[in-house]
Amino acid sequence: MNFAYYIVIQLISLLIGLIYFRYIKLFALQVMVPLLFFVFGIEIIATNAGLFGFKTNLYIYNTYVLLSPIFYFVLFLRLIKFQPKFKKIYITTSLVFFLFFIVDYFSIKPSEFNYYSLTISMVAYIILSLILLFQIVTDDTRQVPLVSEPYFWIASGIILFGLVSIIMLGLHTYIVRHQIRIGGVAIYRIIMPMVNAVLYSCFAYAFYLCKSYFTRMYDSEILKSTQ
Amino acid sequence: MFETSQEVLTTIIAVVLILVIIAVFFLLMLIYFNNKKIQNIREKEKLKKEFDQALLQTQLEVQEQTMKQISQEIHDNIGQVLSLVNLNLQTFAPGDVEKLSDTSILVNKAITDLRSLSKSLNPESIGKKSVVELLQEELNLLERSGRFKTKFEVQDDISLPTNQLIILYRMIQEVLNNIIKHSEATAVNASIEKKKLTISDNGKGFLNDGSYAGLGLNNLRQRGKVIGATVIIESVADKGTSVTFSLDNL
Numbered sequence: 001m002n003f004a005y006y007i008v009i010q011l012i013s014l015l016i017g018l019i020y021f022r023y024i025k026l027f028a029l030q031v032m033v034p035l036l037f038f039v040f041g042i043e044i045i046a047t048n049a050g051l052f053g054f055k056t057n058l059y060i061y062n063t064y065v066l067l068s069p070i071f072y073f074v075l076f077l078r079l080i081k082f083q084p085k086f087k088k089i090y091i092t093t094s095l096v097f098f099l100f101f102i103v104d105y106f107s108i109k110p111s112e113f114n115y116y117s118l119t120i121s122m123v124a125y126i127i128l129s130l131i132l133l134f135q136i137v138t139d140d141t142r143q144v145p146l147v148s149e150p151y152f153w154i155a156s157g158i159i160l161f162g163l164v165s166i167i168m169l170g171l172h173t174y175i176v177r178h179q180i181r182i183g184g185v186a187i188y189r190i191i192m193p194m195v196n197a198v199l200y201s202c203f204a205y206a207f208y209l210c211k212s213y214f215t216r217m218y219d220s221e222i223l224k225s226t227q
Numbered sequence: 228m229f230e231t232s233q234e235v236l237t238t239i240i241a242v243v244l245i246l247v248i249i250a251v252f253f254l255l256m257l258i259y260f261n262n263k264k265i266q267n268i269r270e271k272e273k274l275k276k277e278f279d280q281a282l283l284q285t286q287l288e289v290q291e292q293t294m295k296q297i298s299q300e301i302h303d304n305i306g307q308v309l310s311l312v313n314l315n316l317q318t319f320a321p322g323d324v325e326k327l328s329d330t331s332i333l334v335n336k337a338i339t340d341l342r343s344l345s346k347s348l349n350p351e352s353i354g355k356k357s358v359v360e361l362l363q364e365e366l367n368l369l370e371r372s373g374r375f376k377t378k379f380e381v382q383d384d385i386s387l388p389t390n391q392l393i394i395l396y397r398m399i400q401e402v403l404n405n406i407i408k409h410s411e412a413t414a415v416n417a418s419i420e421k422k423k424l425t426i427s428d429n430g431k432g433f434l435n436d437g438s439y440a441g442l443g444l445n446n447l448r449q450r451g452k453v454i455g456a457t458v459i460i461e462s463v464a465d466k467g468t469s470v471t472f473s474l475d476n477l
Binding site for chain 1: 232235236239240242243246247250251254257258260261262264265268269
């Protein structure tokens with residue numbers, strides 16, 4: 001079985017999420033644990049596709065592109081303070097996007113990558129992350145440095161990951177067809193693990209901050225009452 | 228468009244790097260902006276705390292000053308009047324209408340003075356008055372002491388929120404106390420013109436050599452800073468002192 005370094009970081013992030021679950025729950029981040037389970041499962045199967053009886057891992061990644069937006073849309077729904085009107089618009093738009101992803105998923109060939117869905121979802125994540133950052137920075141009741149703010153690391157990781165993956169995976173077919181390689185390895189196989197490592201390191205650090213943020217803010221009595 | 232895959236590779240890497248650099252720069256700017264925001268909020272809270280402390284201290288001092296004035300008023304005025312009433316009553320002979328009338332006038336005066344004192348005991352009374360009224364009352368007290376001739380020129384009144392008014396009132400009291408205690412003056416002039424309140428005397432003045440440290444002038448400037456007023460103190464030996472409160476920033 002092949003364990004790439006970024007999968008190890010994903011696993012570490014998942015474990016930290018599980019260990020600090022009671023703290024991340026208080027920051028409405030609990031949906032990240034099933035997301036990380038899902039991502040870790042997908043990566044294990046995709047990087048060892050042959051072992052699991054798959055001829056190509058594109059089908060597995062296409063499944064990731066189809067299902068991962070559910071977790072992210074729920075995550076942003078919980079993190080961003082929407083006005084009731086905008087909340088309805090957000091839910092409706094998310095459902096429309098999801099319908100499109102389903103159509104895209106079933107309309108492409110198994111040998112193709114559904115980069116339309118990926119591009120749309122990445123653009124949506126980046127916009128939502130920017131909205132989240134805007135809310136954090138303009139909220140005068142928050143008097144915590146941004147680097148100590150869990151949401152900042154989650155939004156930053158998603159923005160960096162989204163920007164790079166739009167280019168890398170958007171150009172996936174072109175890169176494969178024209179054999180754009182560094183040292184014999186397709187460029188996306190080098191850059192994507194790096195940004196994956198950055199993203200899941202950001203998540204892991206955000207989980208750790210949930211714990212330290214909480215212990216700074218509240219005394220142990222409040223913590224006991226929420227258990 | 229591209230000659231070789233090498234050119235495509237270079238372009239892709241360049242675009243990725245540029246995007247990452249822009250994103251990192253943007254995030255760093257956010258961190259900087261957020262830190263500035265936190266710093267501003269903390270400074271505001273600190274200033275508010277300082278203002279509240281100064282206000283509390285000022286209220287206590289105003290209260291203390293009021294008590295002193297009441298004590299003096301009872302001793303010098305109402306006490307004297309009631310003593311006269313007592314004397315009149317002891318020497319009263321039936322049918323002495325003139326003495327009865329005098330006694331009645333004295334009792335009425337005592338009642339009026341007591342009402343005036345009662346009003347000054349009300350802590351909200353300062354907030355209900357204007358700067359002109361408060362300064363006029365203080366100058367009246369000086370005039371009544373018989374030691375000073377006073378003059379008050381008003382071009383326009385100054386409108387202030389109650390908390391700032393209390394602090395300004397206390398500053399006025401401090402200046403007048405200095406005149407009473409240290410100036411050896413015989414005349415006190417006050418004026419209000421274009422958000423500038425000036426109190427001057429014709430006393431002995433003082434030298435700007437630091438020997439006036441005990442006069443509480445630093446305290447005066449500090450209070451001025453708390454309410455956003457500038458305090459200008461000018462003094463010439465044997466000619467007098469002038470204190471101006473510039474309230475342009477209020």
